[in-house]
Amino acid sequence: MAYGLLKGKRGIIFGALNELSIAWKVAEKTHEEGAKFTLTNTRVALRLGSLNELAEKTGSKIIEGDATNLKDMENIILRSMEVLGGKVDFILHSIGMSPNVRKGLPYDNLNYDYFLKTLDISALSFHKLLQLARKHDAISEWGSVVALSYVAAQRTLAGYNDMADAKSLLESIVRSFGYIYGRDKKIRVNTISQSPTMTTAGSGVKGIGTLIDFTERMSPLGNATAEDCADYCVTLFSDLTRKVTMQNLFHDGGFSSMAMSMKAIEQYSKSFDECD
Ligand SMILES: NC(=O)c1ccc[n+]([C@@H]2O[C@H](COP(=O)([O-])OP(=O)(O)OC[C@H]3O[C@@H](n4cnc5c(N)ncnc54)[C@H](O)[C@@H]3O)[C@@H](O)[C@H]2O)c1
Helix, strand or coil, X not given: CCCCCCCCCEEEEECCCCCCCHHHHHHHHHHHCCCEEEEEECHHHHHHCCHHXXXXXXXXXXXXXXXXXXXXXHHHHHHHHHHHCCCEEEEEECCCCCHHHHCCCCHHHCCHHHHHHHHHHHHHHHHHHHXXXXXXXXXXXXXXXXXXXXXXXXCCCCCCCCHHHHHHHHHHHHHHHHHHHHHHHCCEEEEEEECCCCCCCHHHCCCHHHHHHHHHHHCCCCCCCXXXXXXXXXXXXXXXXXXXXXXXXXXXXXXXXXXXXXHHHHHHHHHHHHHC
């Protein structure tokens, strides 16, 4: 059910690769809520994914670009304003990638060139986006910028590797830039810390299937799906959350506040029975 919460709003959505992507669901929901937006991703993603289908469905233009490249980022921002006919009201940064994870290198044997790439793609790209958007005065007053994070920024999760460091940096950028952008332009900057979700990036995390089962059993409300995340993004892009900024907002069914649940205990004990 749509509420028209984003009627007349303009935005930029980074990171929709295929229909599993969180950004894909956000694009569908923001479209339903009345927003216009541009879609952007890298050349490789455009070749391997199915972004054209989403663009057609939502009547959006695709602007190709690598979020780590300053020229590309500037072009995405300027072209978006041109295509949409003015400043934007919201931006979704839904970008993450670790070459170390891709190559299966463990945290105590990282390749440092890859590590820098992880940080650049998954965190610095967000700073680049904010800095260039501010330079070009590309976001309207009371606009809203959201990036996606994960609880591994606060707590150690086996296998999340250098992405944990990237998410910590991302959340720190949200606070540091959120202050500047809020003070000068009344623009909100937040991260949503999402439940593990079966997407292309998600399936790169070691043992993702088991992790999803574990967090489902641990969370009183169960895992948040990509669709749930899209609903939450709509509220953050809407005028109903104008005083929320510089926050890391957990969207995980309660997982981040849990230590042990009955369901998890039951499953844990069963595994001991099997060992006997
Ligand atoms: N899936 C999960 O379990 C989960 C949980 C919490 C947070 N997140 C975060 O959600 C975001 C979206 O991931 P997803 O799960 O939808 O997976 P996804 O694979 O669908 O999306 C990741 C996107 O990042 C894009 N990307 C990679 N390098 C890029 C670059 N240099 N420039 C521009 N784009 C680039 C990819 O093309 C892809 O579209 C990521 O930040 C991810 O870390 C995911």
